[in-house]
Amino acid sequence: PTLASTVQADTTSTQQSTTTTTTNTQTTNTTATATTPVATTPISVDFTLNGETHTVSPDGLYFQVAPNSTFNPTDFTGTSGVEFKLTGAKGMKVTVDSNSVDTSKAGSTGVVKLTATDAAGKATSISYTVFVKPEGLFQLNLPMNYALGLGDTDTVYQGEQYYITNNVKFARGEFFTGISKQSQNASATSNSVKWIATKYLANSKTQFQMLKLRQLP
Structure with missing residues (x-):
């Protein structure tokens, strides 16, 4: 199958930098924390x-x-x-x-x-x-056969059904939602939760909607 989206594991945006200052033959090393800069967009x-x-x-x-x-x-x-x-x-x-x-x-x-x-x-x-957020099982309608989420095992496939949880992460410049086959109340730390880009859910259809469309003449 063709890869729909590859997103690497979640990383933080904090970087460490070290500044060395020499005064009267004494050397002092100062570690500064560089955070994500404030956006300059309109x-x-x-x-x-x-x-x-x-x-x-x-x-x-x-x-x-x-x-x-x-x-x-x-x-x-x-x-x-x-x-x-x-x-x-x-x-x-x-x-x-x-x-x-x-x-x-x-x-x-x-x-x-x-x-x-x-x-x-x-x-x-x-x-x-x-x-x-939908209630009950939600059927994935992906742009391609499968997509990768944040973790090594966070792979989802076209047509699979998941419960959509309240859990959300922000990584690599986009939002990810926690999904589970067990419960829509699963916690973010549950082994049943996978992380998939929220955009895939937003562009999918619920099982109810899919059935409703099939019933139309």
Whole structure:
């Protein structure tokens, strides 16, 4: 089968650098921690997930929210309880162009489009996708035969069914969701949980939706 997506194991963005200072024949070694730089994009999303704080561009990202949850395009909470706040760069005003997210429809997908405008009137637009967590077993509809997740054994195949959990990770610039064949309440540390890119779930169909489509004349 053709590989749909290869994502390496999760890594942190923290790097260590050492500075050596010599004063009056005495040498002092100072270790500094370099963290991920603050995004300079017109619109950024800030969040803290699994103990790590991120500031990145939301353009093209896939978020996961709970069904029937309150959704604000610039300030909302994901299934893992993490708050996502979207703001414009200094001096830029953010407006919501469109929002098709409907949290009353479990398993659905919506798109939000935002525009940031500076004092000179220059506008920059971005969009992101929101996946509303489904209930019950969820059937994967992958773009190819199979896809790899974060771990060495996190391989999923076209047509397989999984429960979608509340667990979410951010790695390699995108969000991953924990899925399990045992329970939708499985914890992130459970051996039954695999990590697959949220975008694959957002572009799949639930088993209920697939059956409903087949029943149409």
